[in-house]
Amino acid sequence: MIFEPVSLNISHVSCERDDRLLFQNLSFALGSGDILRVAGPNGAGKTTLLRMIAGLFEVQDGVITIDQEPLSERRHQVLYIGHKPQVSRDLTVIDNLKFLTGFDEPIVKQALIDVGLRGYHDSLVKELSQGQGRRCALARLWCSEAPIWILDEPYTALDVTMVETLDRKINGHVAQGGLCLFTTHQLPQSLNFETLELGRVD
Amino acid sequence: MSWRWFHQWGSPRWFYERAGRWQLICGWLALILLVVGSLWGLGFAPVDYQQGNSYRIIYLHVPVAFLAQAMYAAMAVCAVVLFVWKMKLADVAMQAIAVTGLAFTVLSLVSGAVWGKPTWGTYWVWDARLTSMLILGFLYLGLIGLRAAIQDPDQAGKACGILVLVGVVNLPIIKYSVEWWNTLHQPASLKLTEKPTMPASMWMPLLVNILGYYIAAAYLVLGSMRAIVIGRERRASWVKELVGRA
């Protein structure tokens, strides 16, 4: 599907956490087709910034808008994949995805095939390996209608094949007019991205 | 009241410096009022025809019980200020009042027990007021426990704020239901806290004591708040300077 043009605007945002000033007066804008990597040392506030943009962490100072509207109005346009597994261990893979995505079985099953979990749809999540569990969470990317993707360390626990698959997916997404923000400690090889360095308070 | 005055309250440092002075004033005022009030009430007020001299405990029990409840309401005000104006000092006040409020609640229960013994022959009685006071004690404990359980001070403050607001709405409901419960089981009521008409020579010292304990509570809360502020702002330069000087 082709997305409508979308813009994400971060304006003069500051963040203080645990008595530390993580970033101050941060401003940048992203539009359709952009990929941004948020980089910085551990504890620099990457996860906090991503969660702020996702609308999970309250913006203390400054404004974040999507197409000039506040985040709360546009939260269905955001897909956030964070550190946590995001799947219930006691449920099957397919039940988890049907709840998270709202799509029916055929679409969800196809997404699972795309992430290499063919045949695992009836397995309980607690029976999967960590990498497989991670793929299960990422399968949402294959059945999402949200233009804005916020991915916090999506490459964790993935093997080489899956990393390539993910890169292809992200590229495909932004080609269709979406945008993607991510953090990682492993430099992606096939993505064309800008970098935002945190860790210096301007 | 200018907005500038209001916004100064947003500064912990400003508060710390001013509060020291206020605390001193409150301390002396409270001391004078309490000494006068207590001596008057304990020594000079007339003897009660029904309870003899043991009624005099009301000069401690009544002010302290009243304050324990008033302080919960004060915490609710702090919670509103915290959520609406995002003033951290309101959270500091909430934290300080919680502990002081618990102390006053315990004092109220103990003084109630002391009153109970000569009057009813037993230290504890499930009277409506005492029972409500007990539940208030549990509410205070819950707040203190919740704050201790959450690491991040801002988060802890907001969580306690939610709890206080839910609690303050329920508090009148709890009080009424406990009073109703009491009437279910004790139709005749010589309640522990029955207030027959008091002559001026009795309620005047009571008034002095109420005022005295009020200001004493303010003294304790201010002191507690200053300690909390220093703790929270320990990494600020003005605190390091202060500690360095001491």
Place this chain on the structure above:
Amino acid sequence: MSIERRMLARELKLAAARPGDIFKPMWFLMLVISMVPLALSPDSVLLADIGSAMIWVATLLALLLNTEHLFQSDFSDGVLEQWLFLDRPLAWLVGLKLIVHWLFHVVPLICITPIAGLMLSVPTDVLIALLMTLVVATPALTCFSGLGAALTLGSSRSGILGVLVMMPLFVPVVILAAGVLIRAMDGSEILPLMALLGAFSLVAATLVPIAVSAAIRLNIGGSN
């Protein structure tokens, strides 16, 4: 699929996947009730006197212990934060979760109280009043316990803090229900009090989820 259907489907499957969560509180209730004659006396007249109150307290405890971890696994799995992206107010979703929890975990508990009533020689008309008060009051109690669960989400090793924090707020409900039971034992009219209990429960069930959602949002914001 609508969001409500998705949530219901998921809660149903979760309840089926964790049957222990339904049986353990029932088991707990029976154990506690069995302790009462052991701690008191087997005299059925004495037991009948305090029986309905004891069943109420035991049910209350079982409900509390069960609801304490209502949101915990969804929170640590990261599923709870995904609720914030759904196109519904969080308070509404929380309300749904609480209703379903009540249906699957509290109602079974209420269903075995007649057995407990039998064991404590509670007369039938009192037992009926007991069941009615439980059905009407437990929704409010579930909501309040949910608040305790939500407030203590982020804190590690908080133990039963969620329970301790909420119990004082149960007092009006407990007193009202006790009032109904006393009237039932006397043989007098219980309907007006039941109506009051019902009204309180309804108001609580409507307003408390708002506080619960505020607490959940707070703890999601504080986590990584």
